[in-house]
Amino acid sequence: MSRGPAALVSRAIDWPFEALQRALGAARMPYVFVAPNLLVFGIFVAAPMILNVWYAVTGGTQLMPGDRPFVGAANFAELLDCTNHFVVATCKQDRFWRAVGNTAWFVVFQVVGLVLISLVTALILNRRMPWRGFFRAVFFYPVLLSPVVVALIWKWILQPDGVLNAVVVANGGTRIPFLLDPSWAFIWTIVVSIWAHMGFYTLILLAGLQAIPSDLYEAAEMDGTAHVRVFWRITMPLLMPNMMVVLVLALIRAVQSFDEIFVLTGGGPGTATQYIVQFIYETAFANQTHILGLAAAASMLVGGVLLVLTLLQLAASAQAKRSEAKR
Amino acid sequence: MPMLFRRTLLAGIAALLPALMPLSARAATEVRIMWYSDGNEGEVARDLLNRFEAANPDVKVILDNVPYKMIMETLPQLVSSGQAPDMARVTDLGGQADAYLDIGPLVKDRAYWEKNYATTLPWLRPAGNTTGIFGMMTGITTTMPIVNETLFQQAGIPLPGPKATWQEWGVATKAVAQKTGAAIPIAIDRSGHRVSGPAISMGAKYFDGENPALVDDGLKTMTKLIYDWHRDGTMSKQIWGSVGGTAYRGANEEFANGQVVLYFSGVWQFPQFAKTIGDGFDWHGVPNPCGPAACSGMPGGAALVGYKSSKHPAEVARVMDFMASEPVMAEYLARTLFLSAHAGIASKGVNYDAKTPQLQKSLAAAQANLLNLSPVAFRLQGYLRNRIMFNALIVRLNQAIAGEMTLDEAWARMTSDVAEGMKAAGVK
Incomplete structure (x- = not known):
């Protein structure tokens, strides 16, 4: 029998499980082990989701679920009520549709930019180069920062009297309203968001690159295969599972963007950088009248769109795998 | 003997326990206040409450100093879910009125409250209630302009007189900015409440009989002026354009700089500028600019209220009685530099702890402005759902300024937003 503190601790935590196993039987023990996790999931994920559904089909401003009158699909109808869905001004909830439009454009540019920049960064960081560890840490560092800190750093850089404008003025230019002009503000929310999150995705892609067997590259080199062909024929196909993970995660994260952008621009100027989560937050909490039903309905619509997009991506990934296997 | 001693001791403790219990229970009565500060109010309130605790050892008052945003966003959630603190310092006076505790039956001298807080007691009453005492204003405020007189002096342009219109101020400040290189001629807090005073001066009524009616000719005139000022550079997009939605944005830093x-x-x-600017330049409050209907700002201020959900209503009333008493309130106002909502103190005058000429001049202007506030402004301030109108005003005007819609579209959206907000809030 082993001795020492580890064995003592092990024996100390063994006995309640042994007692439980005697009482419940070995077949039921897995449930005991997953129960704490299920409990946390139930309280913090499943219950709020169910509650959200209830809020979405009820009206009024009351917080307690039991006090809220059932209104069926009225909240969804209100959100979707437009004379012409391509003209925001004709929609009853025009701010919802502006937020939807802004989010859609943001997702397109942010996800594409994020994946491309993360991929290029991962490819560079995967090469043998001096200070490789240092650079890996540098690119990952923003991920460790709180979103509020990220936003404040960039606000300091981009405000009218900020660092970037100081550089522009010092070089003979005139101040640029980086956060006061709708187009500039939109562009900077994308840039800041990519800067803040690319480290994480770079890490995932870097792990994928390092898992590719080096003998494949050696064989290609011996055959004199061009670098571009190596990238498309070896690197990309073998990196595809990681790319799919990155794509799905980046997409979900982009749709959920809120914290750093809210601090950076507050959704302004006007509603130029107001994305869907900010709309939900303001409708539910920031206004005097907390229209929880409308906010819950909007969040269900967003959840639905995310689900469809994720399923489409997974289906595309499965299809690609099948095609690859056939070859 | 030892056994006998132990038994005697235990019996003694057992006999003493019931007597000790009420003492310990009294000592444990905690009254929790959620409090925010613009300046030094939290510090002054804590100091005064220490005196209350010394005189009332059975009550411990916990003052939770929180950011203003928490009062506006988290507190309503706590109230709705029955988790409200015992008391809070609030500015959305009517927003939670249904949850306020009526301390009328609990206060020592009801007549004292009704006499000295008569003007502002109705602001805290829920709809239909005409007699309850739901708290007190910890000070009354008025919105008003603060000028950088040094810039006027440097530009060689005299300050517009007490009856100058908003348009005249626009012209004068723009001329000053052009001559001195100041970046922003006029900055207005990005807040529906702040815009409402000038709009009332322009003739905005905010009500059509008993019903809320945000958009009229007066409001159109002022919002158009603000819109035009953003176009011609009298107002900078740096203030209103740097945030969206209903977010508040002040220009404190820009003014102090x-x-x-x-x-x-x-x-x-004022207290903040006394600290941050000091005598760095000559700043002070001036009379509210005029429009055809009035020279008004908006009254306001923060109220100290108790909540029905409190387990210690009697203690809440005792704290309220203490804070509302004339000597305590007079000291609070003198040290925090707020205007008095207490009629007795107002009639005697507050002996402000204002050492600088800027502060003295500003407080004198503020007291004069308070007397000139339009009745429409008082009515709007006392209206339970005023924030629905304020939010619609600021969100839509800002969208027009940002170029997302025309002013006509913005006014139409303001009207529909208010209608929807009122409907959601159950206002018929």
Whole structure:
């Protein structure tokens, strides 16, 4: 029998499980082990989701679920009520549709930019180069920062009297309203968001690159295969599972963007950088009248769109795998 | 013997326990206040409450100093879910009125309250209630302009007189900015409440009989002026354009840095500017600019209220009685530089702890402005759902300024937003 503190601790935590196993039987023990996790999931994920559904089909401003009158699909109808869905001004909830439009454009540019920049960064960081560890840490560092800190750093850089404008003025230019002009503000929310999150995705892609067997590259080199062909024929196909993970995660994260952008621009100027989560937050909490039903309905619509997009991506990934296997 | 001693001791403790219990229970009565500060109010309140605790050892008052945002966003959630603190310092006076505790039956001298807080007691009453005492204003405020007189002097342009219109102030401040290189001629807090005073001066009524009616000719005139000022550079997009939605944005930093000629905010800024600007330049409050209907700002201020859900209503009333008493309130106002909502103190005058000429001049202007406030402004301030109108006003005007819609579209959206908000809030 082993001795020492580890064995003592092990024996100390063994006995309640042994007692439980005697009482419940070995077949039921897995449930005991997953129960704490299920409990946390139930309280913090499943219950709020169910509650959200209830809020979405009820009206009024009351917080307690039991006090809220059932209104069926009225909240969804209100959100979707437009004379012409391509003209925001004709929609009853025009701010919802502006937020939807802004989010859609943001997702397109942010996800594409994020994946491309993360991929290029991962490819560079995967090469043998001096200070490789240092650079890996540098690119990952923003991920460790709180979103509020990220936003404040960039606000300091981009405000009218900020660092970037100081550089522009010092070089003979005139101040640029980086956060006061709708187009500039939109562009900077994308840039800041990519800067803040690319480290994480770079890490995932870097792990994928390092898992590719080096003998494949050696064989290609011996055959004199061009670098571009190596990238498309070896690197990309073998990196595809990681790319799919990155794509799905980046997409979900982009749709959920809120914290750093809210601090950076507050959704302004006007509603130029107001994305869907900010709309939900303001409708539910920031206004005097907390229209929880409308906010819950909007969040269900967003959840639905995310689900469809994720399923489409997974289906595309499965299809690609099948095609690859056939070859 | 030892056994006998132990038994005697235990019996003694057992006999003493019931007597000790009430003492310990009294000592444990905690009254929790959620409090925010613009300046030094939290510090002064804590100091005064220490005296209350010394005189009332059975009550411990916990003052939770929180950011203003928490009062506006988290507190309503706590109240709705029955988790409200015992008391809070609030500015959305009517928003939670249904949850306020009526301390009328609990206060020592009801007549004292009704006499001295008569003007503002109705602001805290829920709809239909005409007699309850639901708290007190910890000070009354008025929105008003604060000018950088040094810039006027440097430009060689005299300050517009007490009856000058908003348009005249626009012209004068723009001229000052052009001559001195100041970046912002006029800055107005990005807040529906702040815009409402000038709009009332232009003739905005906010009500059609008993019903809320945000958009009329007066409101159109003022919002158009603000819109035009953003176009011609009298107002900078730096203030209103740097945030969206219903977010508040002040211009404190810009004013303190000497970049703003006229800053339209309120009296609560005085203590802060006394600290941050000091005598760095000559700043002070001036009379509210005029429109065809009035020379008005908006009254306001923060109220100390109790909540029905409190387990210690009697203690809440005792704290309220203490804070509302004349000597305590007079000291609070003198040290925090707020205007008095207490009629007795107002009639005697507050002996403000204002050492600088800027502060003295500003407080004198504020008291004069308070007397000139339009009845429409008082009615709007006392209206339970005023924030629905304020939010619609600020969100839509900002969208027009940002170029997302025309002013006509913005006014139409303001009207529909208010209608929807009122409907959601159950206002018929």
